[in-house]
Amino acid sequence: MRLSQSVSSVLLLATASIAQAASSWSFDEGLVSIAARKGADGVKEKLNAKTPLSKPISLGSSDALKVALTAKDNGKGKRPHQLFVVLKDKDSGLEAPFPLTTKESGKAVVQITQKDIPVQLLVATKPLEVSIVIGSFGSAQAYNSRVFDVQIKTDPTAPAPSYEKPVRYGPKPEIHHIFRADPQSPPKIISLFFAAAVVATVPALFLAWLILGANVNHLSKAISAAPLSHASFFGSIVAMEFVFFMYYTSWNLFQMLPVAGVVGVVTVLSGTKALGEVQSRRLAGER
Structure with a gap:
């Protein structure tokens, strides 16, 4: 009985395999x-x-x-x-x-x-x-x-078909970057012209003070009341102009910014006290 079942199973599997292979x-x-x-x-x-x-x-x-x-x-x-x-x-x-x-x-x-x-x-x-x-x-x-x-067989009298291979992802030739030259300063004649224009405003400033009635006598009072503040404030303005001059002539941006930051802090601190002293004298009625 077991032998007949085994034979039947083998025959069924063989028949299924043959049918599947033939399909x-x-x-x-x-x-x-x-x-x-x-x-x-x-x-x-x-x-x-x-x-x-x-x-x-x-x-x-x-x-x-x-x-x-x-x-x-x-x-x-x-x-x-x-x-x-x-x-x-x-x-x-x-x-x-x-x-x-x-x-x-x-x-x-x-x-x-x-x-x-x-x-x-x-x-x-x-x-x-x-x-x-x-x-x-x-x-x-x-x-x-x-x-x-x-x-x-293409037509020999007609232009031959042309084909360009598409760009594929892969290694490419090394790219050598060519950076543009550093920016140059403007011509000296232009720089001298604008420098002279700035210097010419100094006499115009003093003339305006005379016309408006500036009181130079208060200079000694201001220096005696707050000598360090007024000296630092005026010196910081001159120092800032020097920083701009150095940046224009030789410094780069990374050299100029730290120095300008320090000078700017001095200008703010000293200017606050110096201008505060001027305000106190005006509130006292001094002109």
């Missing part, structure tokens, strides 16, 4: 033809699902390559989910698929001209591999096999 896609009634231009003989060759053609087929610039077949699932004509003729460059591995127009009975056909073929394949020096791909939903094994080769 696969293929094609029959395959035919490839070249519809040549007027005055030239066409080409017709039968296609075999197991053995590719021994010689490549030539496709001229005005020719049309036609592939017709009947797709079959386990020997029965049937429309698959996918049915393509694929052209492949042997060197680069680039492929171009062409879907076949398929009926419910499995009969399919496609027509290809050089206008339909990508330029990357037109410039190939070797014959292109032509494969047929058949597949669908279900457990049936798909079909993908080379059936023949095609040699592209």
Whole structure:
């Protein structure tokens, strides 16, 4: 009893394996033809699902390559989910698929001209591999096999197709940066002109003080009341002008900013006390 059950199990597994192996896609009634231009003989060759053609087929610039077949699932004509003729460059591995127009009975056909073929394949020096791909939903094994080769013959009188390889991600040549030259100072004549204009404002300042009635007698009172504050305030203003002069002539920005920051702090602290002293005298009625 156990022996009969074991034999039955083995037979069932073998039958299932054979059925699964036999269920696969293929094609029959395959035919490839070249519809040549007027005055030239066409080409017709039968296609075999197991053995590719021994010689490549030539496709001229005005020719049309036609592939017709009947797709079959386990020997029965049937429309698959996918049915393509694929052209492949042997060197680069680039492929171009062409879907076949398929009926419910499995009969399919496609027509290809050089206008339909990508330029990357037109410039190939070797014959292109032509494969047929058949597949669908279900457990049936798909079909993908080379059936023949095609040699592209371009028109010698027409410009040769050109192709530039796309930019790919990868190492590039080293880039050497060329930085622009350091900024130059303006011409000396312009600098002298504006320096003279600034110096000319000093007499104008003293003249304005005389016209407005500035009281110089308070200078001694201010210095005696807050000598350090007034001296520091005036000195910080002169020092700031010196900082700007050095920045203009030789210093860079990183040399000028720290010094300007220190001088600015002195100006604020001393100026607050110095101007506060002036305010106190004015509030006392002194003019």
